[in-house]
Amino acid sequence: MKLKVVIDRKMCKGCGICVVLCPKKILKIDEEGKASVTERQECIGCRQCEFHCPDFAILMGDDDGQL
Amino acid sequence: MKNNIYDKYLVEEKMPTMWCPGCGNGIVLQSIIRAIDEMDLDPEKIVFVSGIGCSSRAVNYLKFDCMHTNHGRAIAFATGIKMANPELKVIVLTGDGDCASIGGNHLIHACRRNIDLTVICMNNSNYGMTGGQYSPTTPLNSFTKTSVYGSYEPPFDLCDLTKSAGATYVARCATYLPVQMKDIIKKALNHHGLSFVDCASDCPSLYGRLNRLGDAGEMMLRWKDRLVSVTQSQKMSEEELKDKVIWGEFVNKSDRMEYTDIYKENIRRAKEAAHE
Known part of the structure; x- marks a missing residue:
């Protein structure tokens, strides 16, 4: 099973680093100023967003969003 | 989670961190905990020491x-901890102002002694x-707040400084390369x-804003063209390397004795001399 991106919205500060680094362009900053996933099924699990997140807000989870 | x-x-209670959005310190801290997790080190045997500054809040x-x-004074305190209990792994988290300017003297003398600090x-x-x-x-x-017409002081290359002062492991990495940073920290x-790791990171809310480098995302993408590895840099001319940042290992040698080992050896010799 491939792991996919999960965002902890409490921790996110909306810096936008994950948005520019995502190779599939499936992350965006929403109206609340936090990162959110638009099409989660497209995630390839490269973990670029996870390793580059300065606020420890991104981790990889399974299909249901469980870690 | x-x-x-x-x-x-x-x-968990102290989260989220006090750092501004997009600050590179979080990425460095993340790389450190990933390195410690992969090495499976005993948390009881690790001590973190830090000075003052944004980076030092990591502890x-x-x-x-x-x-x-x-x-x-983080390195001075760390030297004391290491001398009192050489079993501990002492890690100093510091910033560029903290270790190069105010604590510059402590840094070069720790390098000279080659004491086992990271x-x-x-x-x-x-x-x-x-x-x-x-x-x-x-x-x-x-441009910074105190150099509104542009900084006219030539900067330190911290890797060259520690290398010439005698550090036995010197490396540089950037927040754009967190996986490589984790490997270097390991x-x-x-x-x-003494191992010195210079982690080039971004300050989007002050340095980035005053130099018009864009938001955190744009600053992160700027590293892509600027980073050159040590092996690549050997093939490039000085003119080509002008605005580049060289990352990788600069020094990795074990030809000098470590300071706590020398100290133990001296105690043994003194005891022998006293018995005779």
């Missing part, structure tokens, strides 16, 4: 024995906590002797 690497090593978020010390410098090219004044690593002609933690 339970049972993950962050819960294991970070204090407040760690579930390890930590010490938040005077400005620039110094991780989060280099964001300015003093972030006090409002963005220029630091010894601010690039020439860049090597630095394994090294017996």
Whole structure:
């Protein structure tokens, strides 16, 4: 099973680093100023967003969003 | 979120961190805890020491024995801890202003002694906590709060400085390369002797804003063209390397004795001489 991106919205500060680094362009900053996933099924699990997140807000989870 | 690497090593009550959005310090801290997790080190045998500054606030978020010390004196305190108990792995988290300017003397003398510390410098090219004044690593002609017409002081290359002062492991990495940074930190933690890691990071809210470098995302993408590895840089001319940042291992040697070992040896010799 491939792991996919999960965002902890409490921790996110909306810096936008994950948005520019995502190779599939499936992350965006929403109206609340936090990162959110638009099409989660497209995630390839490269973990670029996870390793580059300065606020420890991104981790990889399974299909249901469980870690 | 339970049972993950962050819960294991970070204090949940203190989250989110006090750093500005997009600050590189979080990425460096993340790389450090990933390195410690992969090496499976005993948390009881690790001590984090830090000075003053944005980077030094990292120790407040760690579930390890930590010490938040005077400005620039982190390496001096760490030397004391290491001498008192050489079994401990002492990691110094410091910033560019903290270790190169105010604590510059402590840094070069720790390198000269080759004491077994791991110094991780989060280099964001300015003093972030006090409002963005220029630091010894601010690039020439860049703007800060105290160099409004452009900085005219040539910056320190911290890797060259520690190399010439005698450090036995010197490396540089950037927040754009967190996986490579984790590997370099792992090597630095394994090294017996002074290891210095210069982590080039960004300060989007002060340095980035004053130099019009865009938001955190744009600053992160700027690293892509600027980073050159050590092997690549050997094939390039000085003109080509002008605005580049060279990352990788600069020094990795074990030809000099470590300071606590020399100290133990001296005690043994003195005891022998006393018995005779």
